[in-house]
Amino acid sequence: MFSVLKPHRWKLATLLLAANLGLLLHLACGELKAVSEWVWLDIVGEGGTALLALIWLGLVLKSRPAGRVTNYLALGLSCIFFSWWIDSLDEFIRLPDSITWDHWLESGPMPVGMVLLTIGIYHWHREQLAISAQMEKRERLFREHRLFDKLTPLGGADYLKRQLADSLLDSQRQQQPLSLLALDLDNFAAINQDFGHAEGDAVLQALSHLLLLNLRRQDLLCRLAGDRFVVLLPNTGESQARLLAQELRQAVQSLAHKSRQHGERLQLSACTAVVMALDETPEVLLKRLNLALARAKQPLAKSA
Amino acid sequence: MTLKTRWYENDSRFIPGHYQPASLIDLALSRDIDSHRLLRGTGLFHEDILAGQTRLSPQQFLGLIGNSRRLLDADDSSFLFGQRLLPGHYGAASHALRHAQNLHQALDTLVQQQALLSPLASPRLLLDDRHAYFYWLDSCGAGEQWRFLLEASMTSLVAMSQWLSGQRLPWECCFSHAEPRYVEQYWVHLGEHTQFKRPMDLMRIPREFLTQAWPNASATAGQVARQEALGQLEQLGFASSFLDCVYRYLQGQVRQAPSLEQTAQAFGMSPATLKRKLHKHGSGFQQQADLVRKHVALYLYRIKGLSNEEVAEYLSFNDAANFRRSFKRWTGSTPKLIRQLFSAG
Numbered sequence: 001m002f003s004v005l006k007p008h009r010w011k012l013a014t015l016l017l018a019a020n021l022g023l024l025l026h027l028a029c030g031e032l033k034a035v036s037e038w039v040w041l042d043i044v045g046e047g048g049t050a051l052l053a054l055i056w057l058g059l060v061l062k063s064r065p066a067g068r069v070t071n072y073l074a075l076g077l078s079c080i081f082f083s084w085w086i087d088s089l090d091e092f093i094r095l096p097d098s099i100t101w102d103h104w105l106e107s108g109p110m111p112v113g114m115v116l117l118t119i120g121i122y123h124w125h126r127e128q129l130a131i132s133a134q135m136e137k138r139e140r141l142f143r144e145h146r147l148f149d150k151l152t153p154l155g156g157a158d159y160l161k162r163q164l165a166d167s168l169l170d171s172q173r174q175q176q177p178l179s180l181l182a183l184d185l186d187n188f189a190a191i192n193q194d195f196g197h198a199e200g201d202a203v204l205q206a207l208s209h210l211l212l213l214n215l216r217r218q219d220l221l222c223r224l225a226g227d228r229f230v231v232l233l234p235n236t237g238e239s240q241a242r243l244l245a246q247e248l249r250q251a252v253q254s255l256a257h258k259s260r261q262h263g264e265r266l267q268l269s270a271c272t273a274v275v276m277a278l279d280e281t282p283e284v285l286l287k288r289l290n291l292a293l294a295r296a297k298q299p300l301a302k303s304a
Numbered sequence: 305m306t307l308k309t310r311w312y313e314n315d316s317r318f319i320p321g322h323y324q325p326a327s328l329i330d331l332a333l334s335r336d337i338d339s340h341r342l343l344r345g346t347g348l349f350h351e352d353i354l355a356g357q358t359r360l361s362p363q364q365f366l367g368l369i370g371n372s373r374r375l376l377d378a379d380d381s382s383f384l385f386g387q388r389l390l391p392g393h394y395g396a397a398s399h400a401l402r403h404a405q406n407l408h409q410a411l412d413t414l415v416q417q418q419a420l421l422s423p424l425a426s427p428r429l430l431l432d433d434r435h436a437y438f439y440w441l442d443s444c445g446a447g448e449q450w451r452f453l454l455e456a457s458m459t460s461l462v463a464m465s466q467w468l469s470g471q472r473l474p475w476e477c478c479f480s481h482a483e484p485r486y487v488e489q490y491w492v493h494l495g496e497h498t499q500f501k502r503p504m505d506l507m508r509i510p511r512e513f514l515t516q517a518w519p520n521a522s523a524t525a526g527q528v529a530r531q532e533a534l535g536q537l538e539q540l541g542f543a544s545s546f547l548d549c550v551y552r553y554l555q556g557q558v559r560q561a562p563s564l565e566q567t568a569q570a571f572g573m574s575p576a577t578l579k580r581k582l583h584k585h586g587s588g589f590q591q592q593a594d595l596v597r598k599h600v601a602l603y604l605y606r607i608k609g610l611s612n613e614e615v616a617e618y619l620s621f622n623d624a625a626n627f628r629r630s631f632k633r634w635t636g637s638t639p640k641l642i643r644q645l646f647s648a649g
Contacts, residue, residue, distance in 0.1 A: 150335060150378045157379070157488045184492075189387070193467055197388065198334060225380055226492040286488065294496040297472075 007066040008074065015078045022086050022105060030095040043091050050084035053077055069127055072120030079113025137215050140232075142166075149223045151201055152208040160222035160230055164282040167234055171277060178277040179241035180285065181231040182293045183211070183248055186269045188227035195259050195266070203266065206257050214251045215244075230289070238276040245272040271296050311546040312419065314362040314444040314585055318540060319423050320394075321348065321358035325365055327388040328372050329353065337375045344371065362424055362444035362545075369449045379486035382452040383493040386459025390414075390421070391468070396532035397421050403526030407465055407473070408514040411438060414461075417533050418443075419543050425457045426548050432607040436514050439506035443545035445586030451481065454505055459493045461507065468518050475509050478502035503602055503635050503642050547585050547592070554596040559620055561597075564589045598634035605643060612639050 005012065057077040064070045086106045095102055132139070138154055140163055147159035155163070164180075171178035185191075185207070192200040204227060211221055211229060220232040231248075233241050252270040259266060273293035277285055312318060319325065329350070332342050339350040346367040352358045360368070373381055391401035397413070397420040404410035411429050418426045425440040440457050442450050458477050465473050476497055477490070483500040484490075490498040537543045544552075553570055554562065562570070567589070568578040582588055597619055604610045604618060616627035631639050 150376070157486065189463060189466060192387065197331075197384075201334065224492065225486075225489045226383070228488075228492045290488070290491045290496050 004062050008061050011071075011074055011078065015082070018082055019085050022082070023089060025105075026086075026089050026093045026095065026102070029099055030093040033092055033094050039091065043088065046084060046088040046091065050081055050088050053081035053084055057081060069120055069123045072116055072123060076113045076115075076117030076120050079109040079116060083107065083110040083113065136217060137212050137219055137221055140220050152205055152223050154208050154229075155220075155222040157222070157224050160220075160224065160232065161282050161286070163220055163222075163232060164285065167232055168277055168282060168285070171234065172279075176235045177237045179233040179236045179238055180275050180277065180289050181233060181241055181245050181248070182224070182273045182289050183229045183231070183245070183252070183270050184272075184293055184297070185227040185252070186271060191266060195261070199259055199261070199266075202260055203257060203268070206255070207252065207268075210251055210255050211248060214248055224286075228290075228293075230286075238274060241274040241276070245274050248272060311542050311544060311549045312362070312423075312540075313546045313581070314366075317359040317361045317364075318419075319360040319362065319365055320356070321353035321360055322356050323392065323394045323420075324389060324423070325360055325368055326353065327392070328368060328385050331381070331384055331388065332372050332376060335376055335378075337372075341375060342371055343368070346371065365424060366444070366446055366449050369452060373449075373452060380489050380493075382455035383459045383489050385452075386456035386493070387463045389456060389460035390464035392421065394420050396529045396536060399529035400526055400533050401464070402468070403521045403523070403529060404468065404518060405521050405523060405526065406515050406518055407469065407509070408436075409526070410465065410468065410518075411436070411514075413530065413533075416530075416543075417537070418548075419537060419540060419545075420533065422457060422460075423545075425453045426544060427457070430603065430607065431511065434511060435508045436511055437506050437508045437607075439504060441548065441551060443548050445547065445584070447586050454479070455490075458507055462494055468521070469513075469516065470519055473509060473513055475507050477507045479505050503637065504599070546581060547587060550582070550592055551596060554593055555600065558596055558600050559618065561593070561620055594630075594634050597630070601631060601634070601639075602642070605639070615639070 057074060060070065060073050060077065064073070083106060086102065090102065090106075142162065144159065144162075147156055147162070148154075149156040167178055170176075185203075188200065188203075191203055204223070208221070208223065208229070211231070215221060215231060218234050222230050222232070224230045231244070233244065236244075249270055249272055252268050255268055257266045257268060258264065271293070273289060273296045275285065275289045275292055280288075329339070329342065333339065343350060346360075346364050348358060348360065348364060348368070372385075391398045397417040400413045400417065401410055401421070404413060411427075414421055415427050415429055422440075424442075424444055424446060426443040427438060427440050430437040430439075438461065440454060442453075446453050462473070462475050462477075465475070475495060476499070477494045478499045480502055481500060487498075487500075549571075550567070553567060564575050564578065568575040571578060573581075579589065582592065601615050601619065604615045610618070612624060612627070616624055619627070621627040621630070628638055631637075631642075635642060
């Protein structure tokens, strides 16, 4: 937590100082109200919004890497907090009517903060577009971070099923073919066994990058489970999908992955299966794809 | 003379922290989960486990499983855990598995050394003239963690037999629960032909695979390791859990259908104590008796090929209607449907 806030320590210190100065200034010039004079609704309303602004600031700083956009957002939220903070102070401290600077303190930072926040959000939007472009082939139109795979930078099985349902509808509407491709590493268990599970994880991560490089813009790569990946191929017939599958197999074979510990080359190979969507549900289609893959993996066991 | 307990219960601290629990801890750590959060509420410390000093009770292990499931929050946790379980690094028992001559010997070792190799799920092996059947019993009252244990146990056996035999073996897995949302995990880790909504959780394999010799096994090393492992069990003072002992007793006496009082007497305790102990493991006497009779009935249908009347008679039911009702209660299905399921499978 503190390491995340460290690059922002000067901003936070300045905000703390400003808030305290405001408080001291009020205390110096005004007098405290008796508890009977407190208006609880105003205290909860104004104090609560100030507190929320502080929470927003914390979340923004914690969730974003430091940088220009973060600075805009932080500065904007700081101004908004300050303004609400001064606003809530006059619930406790009465200032004589001769003093007018409190209005400036209360209302001055607010528009400035709003403008800064707006600039920040605009740049955030630009930044998001850039990130979405980087997410190409891993994400299509819809984002749900709870469906992200925990190991590779890809969507998981649930994300695939959701996308598949949408794509099936699209393909029926547009009368375009839709194909699915499954890719499964050969002897992945042996890699885990011989080099450890951490190395197995590294292989899967390397593989996800490799596969992304070999796909077209409109394709979507997901990790189904274990060492099995599935590619959703919109507007693609079976023969073209087979060609892609062959290219992916070749890519896996020529990947010269080196083990982390001793830098040995791991010889990888994969087996693939392709199905074209018929008039069926996503579950049935996925099941058919996996059965096709099981057939491709034959012979299951050499008989005695 | 000191009376040694002949079984372990869910609060007996005997599972070394660096055995099965370590596999789960390593899995969680590899996913960047904080060790303090992982062990919260279990009364365990990572430093002690690393020092090899900690012994866990089944209850603590189940607590650790619960924490891991919550923190990992992924559908493949049980399967990844299972892949790391066998043959494992559990001393002589693991060596015995590692040097098994064939699948049959490995399965026998697994059953015999259950307390060391699979303390929470106790495996059973059955044979008919075509297949070998392997299934697990909940040995410590796993409750909501049972599905996780079952997935892990089946995966561990599939993964181990593939590794040691050097080929993918045609295991077929059946589960009693309905097809889960994350069915693709079952396909990848257990095989595409995994079936759901079956009368029992079990796996089966054609018998010829039992006796195929496994490469790289040393008969002598295996023999010695089995001896050593038996010595370890001797030292522990028990080879199976309390629930297993009750199950085995009821199975042996299934034709007499012993009452709670008779069972308590056989175990040298009062009926109240027996009830309390069963309750402690999340079970009850009737539940255990029904489980045993369900398993026996399925065995007689499937393996002995007996008819309804013969099974009813074997289990000492006076009339067929009564038997059908009881059977429905055990399995949620009628004998007729079960027979159809078997002939279809």
